[in-house]
Amino acid sequence: MRAVIAGVVLAITLVLSISLTVTIGPADLSVGDVWGSIWSHLTGAPSPLSVLRDGIVWELRLPRILTAAAVGAGLALVGAIMQALTRNQLADPYLLGISSGASLGAVSVLLLGFAVLLPVAAFAGALLALAATLALAGAFGRITPTRTVLAGVAVSSLAAAITSFVIFWVATGDAYREVLSWLLGSLAGARWEAVLIAGGAVLVVGIPLALTGRILDAFALGDTTAASLGIPVQGVRWTLLGAGALLTGALVAVSGSIGFVGLVLPHAVRLLVGPGHRALLPLSALTGAVFLVWADTLARTVFEPRELPVGIVTAIIGAPVFAILLARRRSEA
Template sequence: MPLRAVPTAVWAGVLGVLLVASVIISVTIGPAALSPADVLSSVLSHLGIGRSSLSPLRDGIVWELRMPRVLTAAAVGAGLALSGAIMQAVTRNPLADPYLLGLSSGASVGAVVVVVLGWTIVLPLAAFAGALAALAVTLTLAGAVSRITPTRTVLAGLAVSSVFGAVTSLIIFWSATGDSYREILNWLLGSLAGARWPAVAIAGGALVVFGIPLLGSARSLDAFAFGDASAAALGVNVDRTRWLLLGGVALLTGAMVSVSGAIGFVGLILPHAVRLITGPGHRALLPLSALAGAIFLVWADTGARTLFDPRELPVGILTALVGGPVFALLLLRSRRLS
């Protein structure tokens, strides 16, 4: 049976099972030897079901260290992949990713400022505020002359990204000292090393509040594929819908970036990979991209924290090392099929 003939529900079930298995297995991987049964025992005990068979130390490793990090990775991966699929449709640009509107550069400015000032406790809030500021500037610039179009949005995002990136570099060059350099570098490269339960709440909450409504935009996104005029003829309020989608993607991406830093390639390659099995229809593409993104980032972060033990690699480096060649292969495949 061809891959595209497999029902979406089947793919969703398969990826859902893989995601649950990935979360459990990845928590067991690390210097402290744990089994899937240990992980389930700890989780169930904290949910009020039974008693944990682990010592307090091993239970703390599962519940306080590894589990929140893995769940944050899953939420961030799902949010970035979903945002990337929507951005590619709204802008009609196959190279679009969630950071196209300058969001990562804006978040970087906010994060670097608070790290330099020593206010790291408010880093997620500052990064989120920076991302929203970049969005506001981008959309204002894109709509300054006339109505917002995909081309103007892309160009405005590139301009804003360059300016905010320069501001980040200036702040680092002028003010960063001592250990703040390493902390800033980890954040800019993307890292989940400090993820705890508040990070799970931020990323998971954003995925529910912003991600679920975005999943309902499949019909509008399918209409955008034929151009603005065709979308309007199909009953889509083009300007209003584009504003809402860009705003929703920005809020979702800003929340993800605020807890993980700028992790590249997830929002770019996962939607393309999923299209190979679903086709271009967004009703299947959006949820399956989210599931695939969650699985991908769980394993990428697991590799980042274990492959070079005792050193830990920022996960953004690993996603780039994997994502670049994978994207090249996808391009070659699409060329052969065309």
């Protein structure tokens, strides 16, 4: 019952957060104006706003905030799954070198002047990094979670080194600022195409992942117990890891590398509802959506007219919160 109540509260909070954050900024907007604009575009009715204010809502703020919600939900969900599959409480969505691979692909096309291909390049880089991680893990025998994590660290370090070399060798002038903004995570350029990519990935890949709670609860009891329950352990593990990597690649392609969301929020939700994954997965997704919506709003408004990369905000909030969670868990133990 506590999980159900938490889910309802978080869902309502998400809707209210989206409605309120669209109004925050220099334009004089109300929640009624926001929903009036949305209604007019969905039904074809005349907009109650002027062309400029309607454009601010529909073309600028709403797609950015919806993208933030989708990215936050996906990262928190994948973080909870990675922690369960690897039995590593420090696991996050970027564990298998996915972020570094996506960064290498994105930075390459940015510096070559093909920014329009950034989502495709980032997604391709993420998948190549995943393939390299699995190939390296399997080169020394049977693929195990520990070998996979170590291979992911190696691939991530190599991709980060190549990315730094490319930036050092090619970047000039304002290109440094554009690349740095993407590497730190930014939703400034998010439009409806980004909503389609991130939201579509969450719907197609994320929802099935959120329904795997029973399987992950069996994994928590150990591979032997899970196998005795009729679960094909290796096949399920790599299917879930691959799906998580696929979802993360799609999210990184539109937002850059945003840290701490997938690492911290599953731990916070566990304190609320316990370790059971049937509640943990959907509640982590809702919490991640709410958190990133407000984090991005802070990023674009605190130092207005200048804007921070949202990855800086999530790190400033996430690092001390994670330290508090670790201290609390240690005291409870």
